[in-house]
Amino acid sequence: MKKTGNTYCFQDPPRVLSYASVVGKKEGEGPLSRDFDYISDDNTFGEQTWEKAESRMMSMALERALSKAHLPLSQLGCILGGDLLNQCIGTTFALRPTNVPFLGLYGACSTMAEGLLVASCLVESGFEQTACAITSSHFCSAERQYRYPLEYGGQRPQTAQWTATASGAVVLQKGGMGVRITHATPGRIADPGVTSQANMGAAMALSAYETIRRFFQDTHTGPSHYDLIVTGDLGKVGHQIVIDLFQRDGIDMRPTYDDCGLLLYDGSQDVHAGGSGCGCSAAVLCSYILKAMEQGIFRKVLFCGTGALLSPTSCNQGQSIPGICHLVCLEADEKWNM
């Protein structure tokens, strides 16, 4: 492992051993429906509370990822995960019965990228042979924590985003086959002074621009070197801002740049500016992106998880919304393209 500027370059890149995504009904009706491992028609996932439903969804994602890898839970080295709920209870209660070493992360909706970054360091250094990055978000548990009760009759502005009911798990291993994680850039907190909770895309877009720009500088590359550059959940507004910010630098991001919040739903699903939540980028990565990489459709992908580091308390106290973006560079082997 070596560090160039802000970017970690993995000399012996960790490989994606397996991955799985579990989503709710609305996500299952979206354009990626065929790529998910499991779609639940019932957003309660058979549980009594939304928080338990989220934990159930996450444990299903973990079970599926491990079963696809034929890896028993007892042989999994470490789990890195987090979610949006206070004290990360979605994750801790999902992993409570696992008895696997666990490191809790909070990166808001950037958690999957953060988890992959830390897991890659653990696996490449040889401390762990396998590590799992996992995260989830549930529309109903997030709504009641951040906004209003579900039955409250309110209107959402056009810039608001829809928290995805989704979970994704990625198991990394040392050596072997599979998509490699070659680089990772940890994000820095950027706060451009956005105060509207209904415009998270605007709050996070600056951090995405800064992390991607730093990565391009560190690796002497540009958008044309990648088949896909994808941010986590900037939605329509943040996606446009990133394009505009790079335009100022004379860089055209449009040919390869997309956003998981725009990929997860289609225009008719009434999600306003697009999807959001930890599960949004995690489920898109663990379905469409990694599948397309295995099929040779994409060879080099920049996965840039974006998070809005707010809480209802900070917003009520008049603080602006800081954003963060962690970047992970994924590469598929050449031979898969044949």
Added chain:
Amino acid sequence: MDITNQEYKKLYQKASPPSPLLKDASLAFVTGGTICTLAQAIRNFLLSQGLDEKTAGASLSIILVFLGVLLTDLAIYPKIAKFAGAGTIVPITGFANSIAAPALEYKTEGLVLGTCVKMFTIAGPVLACGLTASVIYGLLYYIFA
């Protein structure tokens, strides 16, 4: 290229689509007006049944609050409110919705710490301001009338 917060604000305001004001206001007018017309019809009916003005008014409020809570419980109220906006928030049915919704939502945290504590999270400010205003009005009325 670094960017100041002012420049960034211009950039994100340009990228943020505005709410469709004319459409929102029209829908609010139509639905709010419909609720009020319906309420007037109920009031006329109550009066025709021999209730005096004061009792008819109080009975009407009770009926509308009941309908608001019932439609909230059946998850119909938020579906109407999505299109109606202020049209369903301003009438007393909206007030009923704002108390019934958290009461339902937080029942998983228990009757006392969930339902009873959280049911005023949205309507609390309305109650506090309304009660304060009525006390001030009462005092002024007592002094000057």
